[in-house]
Amino acid sequence: MTPKKKTITKAKSSRTQKIVPKKTTKKVVKKTTAKKVVVKTESKEITASDIRVSKIKTPSLLRGMKDVLPKDQYFWKKMYHAAEDVCDAYGYGYIETPVLEDASLFIRSIGRGTDVVDKEMYVFEDKDGSKVAMRPEFTAGIARSFVGHGMTSLPQPVKVWCWGQLFRHDRPQAGRYRQFHQFGCENFGVHDPAIDAETIGVAYNFLLDLGINTNIHINSIGTLEDRQNYIVELVGYLRTKRSYLCEKCRKRISKNPLRVLDCKGESCKAVIEEAPQIIDWLSEKSKNYFVKVLEYLDEMEVPYVLKPTLVRGLDYYTETVYEIYTEESEEGAQDALGGGGRYDMLIEELGGQPTPACGFGIGLERVIMVWRKLIEEGKIEQEEVLPKIFFAQLGEQARMKTLRIIENLRQEGIIVGHNLGKTVLKVQLELADKQKCAYCLILGQKEVQDKTIIIRDMESGIQEIVDQKKLKTELDKKIKKMAV
């Protein structure tokens, strides 16, 4: 059977456009016993929509995953721009690495014995049998990229920033998801307290630009050698207190003793308070280094609190480690907005030349949580981002012109709101009102013919008719007035 061709003639056009359906296939409709209607096509090209026409349940969102919806774009866009601005100013270039990496990258850099690697990482076998992982953090992937692209030969420091999704099979709860976003910065090639301070400053000022005041909880874990000496001491101490520790911490004594210091359990807390402090195991060099970092922070007026038990559980950290908390965060809180530190051994660990480095990651869902709260409490104002001018069309001809006029205005730098789903003027004026637009442009049949347009002042209801050619000039005047 030859398929019938559909011919559509465009009004007022000399061209005749023929639209031919892509492929017509003979459909055999088979009813199943479960009252599902299954459609089979005789053609080999089966699309998803060809397969089933029965009503099926909408698949639900996976646990711990979250959609980012347009209603939240205010936060996401503002955060992104704030990150971009601060990174541009401090000379960090944007980098993007893949979500999927060789699993061994994370195992080698983050280390076995950490929750991230042992429990939370999404690892699976790829089609070729290799083990791959969805990135649980950025640093390892960026370090791999640094080595792989020979960035050691670039002028140092090499400064990069990143933004995107991370994946951890965490227990979902408020502020803890299985897919979440981070903004991060990494700074490679220079071992100097000024660099630690610079990265901390970028993180701090990013949050400050959003109106969020924070405190940096900071500590030093010294060199690898300092840490190893300390761990021997710590393990000895923890063994004597074994019976007071929670089940998890007992296991951590041999697997990752530093993690015990992170435990917030009541009985563990008491043990931790009495535990030897890493600061006492630092070499003079590391101590001086740390003091210098703090001096820089003082100079930059970045508020910090010394936290002798802060160690960050990951293998790759050396020297400075820190976490970022809101000013209001209570003692012992687990809701850090971000964290970071120095990792001078990682690049070498991944097969590169010895390269000192430091960086941070800030959890963006947590930032939004805090930000919303501050808005609710009236401590930060949410700026109005909706267009201040609306475009309403009335009648077929006016609808036809709408997109052209809107685009002309956009090219002139004037953004106007519109809704092509509405045809009734009253409804469109209501929308303009709802969006707090100061002006509404109205284009009807008559205006199309006269090449004019109405500008309605939404507050007074006064309307003026202007030549379409003069629309931009007129709107510019009004926008200037709105800005005053």
Ligand code: AMP
């Ligand atoms: P980390 O890489 O573990 O130091 O985490 C840095 C920041 O990322 C934390 O302070 C949180 O803001 C955020 N973060 C970490 N894990 C999660 C998660 N499962 N869900 C949401 N945010 C997270």
